[in-house]
Amino acid sequence: MSNPSEPSPEGIPAATVIIFRNGPDDGPPEILMTIRSREMVFAGGMAVFPGGRVDPADFDLGAAIGGPLDPDEAAHQIAVVRETLEETGLVIGLRGDIDAEKARDAREYLLQTGELAPVLEHFNWELDLDQLTPFARWYPKNERIPRVYDTRFYLADLGTGAVDIEEDGSENTHLFWTSAQGALDLAETGDIKVIFPTRRNLERLALFASFEDARAQAEAIPVRTITPFMAEAEGKTWLNIGEDLGYPVTGEPLDSVMRG
Template identity: 30%
Template sequence: MTKEIAPLKPAATVLLVRDCDKEQDTLEVFMVVRHHQIDFASGALVFPGGKVDDADTDAALVSHLPESERREDPLRSFKVACIRESFEEANILLARNRDTGKLVTHERLEKLASKYRMPLQNGEVTILQMVQDENLELATDLLGHFAHWVTPTFMPKRFDTHFFVAAAPPHQLARHDGEESVDSVWAGPNEIQAKADAGEYTVIFPTRMNVEALGKFASVDTVVADANATHTVTVLPEMEVTEEGRYLLIPKEAGYSVTRRAVDPLMDK
């Protein structure tokens, strides 16, 4: 009997980046460690993100976007989810005060976080309610489309995940939520890969590939500009079973350094 393929759930994740001057890296990205009781990639180092909520698709949100972002956009709900998830998981809010046109200040962010961060995460309020009540504009124009990965068909839970990249506002203090994520770190792409190889970090395949891709860029400006200027190739890994073991295959056109990799043990969880 043919095994039924699990349905795809839309999801979004964000690479919040900032310039740095380290021995190994010239930029770094904010990452969180997922709680060990989370049912997907538990304990792994990941970018902030999660499933797209129904509330992220609300058409009324359009009037709370920059004018340049109000045209029809199949990625709109994913961008909204990115901003919501980065607020919930990383305490970073890519939103502007509609009166001033400027990103929210650190002081405003702290007040918003204490009022909305957990209620949003618990589903007690929606992102629309927050932006309406607080006169905010979601800065979706700051998000560059970095990658698109679809969970393999053999997995019991599957996600259609769009990755975005954005410059982290320098005046906002990123920190993990203590609920879904139990730790956080600012780290450079080369640093992350080295520590993953040494066993200090657990990094699943899609995350590793996008960390590595981030390492190709010398600055925040260049990575965001490239994300906005280049076409994103969808990656749907396929399984190859050989006498040596199982391997994931990804398209060469996606531009990653590998097209074939042994199955990550975390993929079976």
């Protein structure tokens, strides 16, 4: 399989983040999900994690910062930081003098500039990408689909639940916190819709009793590019992934797969 640090020559580079916070009453951790606008070309109306495509300015900043990360990998992590601030108002992957008011101001500034570098300079903030843990990479190659995203998934932890979030009203219409199992239950009842990669990731996340557990598994299993494939079983066509990637469920009948 392909190296997760190699840019894809075909897929649209994208990045998304699974943001944890402490669950209530010592329960399972909660994760932040967003409902994408129905007008969006990809996964319109679906429940997903915050994120989006990697912009040229993210690649420029990734190449400029230096450090231990491959510039391409840095660009994807920068995209996560930018998209999270833009879509939710949360500040992750940054350090400096940061509070709720400055986060709101930074979001407004980002919406004006469209790039993260001017925000860092204006607020005298620095990138702190050690806050992000690589978790997965999904690239569902399909020649029949014109827009295929090569998406890298990351983990981040807020710890406390005392944080403000607000949907952007354009790309997403609703933000909500839920446990991974809670999201699966909502999908089962039809209250939310999730596509194949999101469902598989929720099933994997439901294994963990804490962010630390999730991070430990992510660090123990090297990220490899996941490209779902079809196979026949039990008289049906199934959409499958590999068996050794950390996922408890590795296949689903094709006729039940939700498409974006």
